[in-house]
Amino acid sequence: MGTLALTLTTMSQAAPYTAEKREISVLETIRLTDSAHHIEVSIAPSVGNIAYDMRVNGHQIFMSPADLAAWKSTPGWAGIPFLAPWANRLDPDSFWANGHEYKLNPAVVNLRRDPNGLAIHGLVLYANDWKVTAVHATNEAAEYTARLEFWRHPGWMSQFPFAHAIDMTYRLSGGVLEVRTDVQNESRDPMPLVIGFHPWYQLPTPRDQWTVHLPVREHYKLSNKLIPTGDTEPVNLPDPTPLSGRHLDDVFGGVNHADEFWVESNGQRISVRFGPQFPIAVVYAPKDRNVVCFEPMTGITNGFNLAHEGKYKGLQSIPPGATWRESFWIRPSGF
Secondary structure (H helix, E strand, O other): OHHHHHHHHHHHHHOOEEEEEEEEOOEEEEEEEEOOOOEEEEEEOOOOOEEEEEEEOOEEOEOOOOOHHHHHHOOOOOOOOEEEOEOOEEOOOEEEEOOEEEEOOOOOOOOOEOOOOOEEOEOOOOOOOOEEEEEEEOOOOEEEEEEEEHHHOHHHHHHOOOOEEEEEEEEEEOOEEEEEEEEEEOOOOOEEEEOEEOOOEOOOOOHHHOEEEOOOOEEEEEOOOOOEEEEEEEOOOOOOEEOOOOOEEEEEEOOOOOOOEEEEEOOEEEEEEEOOOOOEEEEEEOOOOOOEEEEEEOOOOOHHHHHHOOOOOOOEEEOOOOEEEEEEEEEEEOO
């Protein structure tokens, strides 16, 4: 028995990619590994399906929870949170779609609020309703998919009455993590789409030594509530941009999808490329934290309402019965 166990362990270690279910500190976890590039990615299906941990040669490149049991009990920011059915802020507590106004009801669901009292980051941020549908590895990749059936939840549907389902896939291959999202519109009406992700990246060096590259052309002017006014201006940042002494919390358009966002220090770099249906980037880099967020968005903050007001022309929608699909890719180097 000892020899057989050793043989199986050796074979497992020799596999270029692995994908497995594990339980870590009472948290069900999916672990994807890329042995050639020494990358491990851990995802928590029951906590928003968040990829909460990504290590490269042992270096953690996500802001990650220190205590998984505590994080499961009281979730907070970590890894790659998903923002839907609206990303960022709504102003006021309502949104327009297909010529109709839909009002939010805080008596039915617990709406998250920003410091200005605006509803923020949607309804599914830490949802525990994701169902694992596939976990597998080949000689080409390690891959995992989970599904969230939004339409099954009356409370959510009462706030955003568009029946839909979401499939999210994490695929680790060739030293790159792809995050792919499929949204199936199962309602009878076009479904407006302003969703996104809020990844938290970090480097092992002090923040004041970091520089970033932002492949964007337009900067959206914001109100004092961080809501776009609809006006834009050319990006006026050095390239690369040093983060020392600089606070960023900005909405950008004109993303160059052939280029990559990156943060770099001391030869270590995290690069992120957006697919073409993520034309908007929110970039968040607070002065007091060693993190930077390159956030892929399908539309600008408050996009539903600004589109209705004629101040935003880029609102995406999914026809009845159709599926929207897009990805973004994370590539660490130098670790």
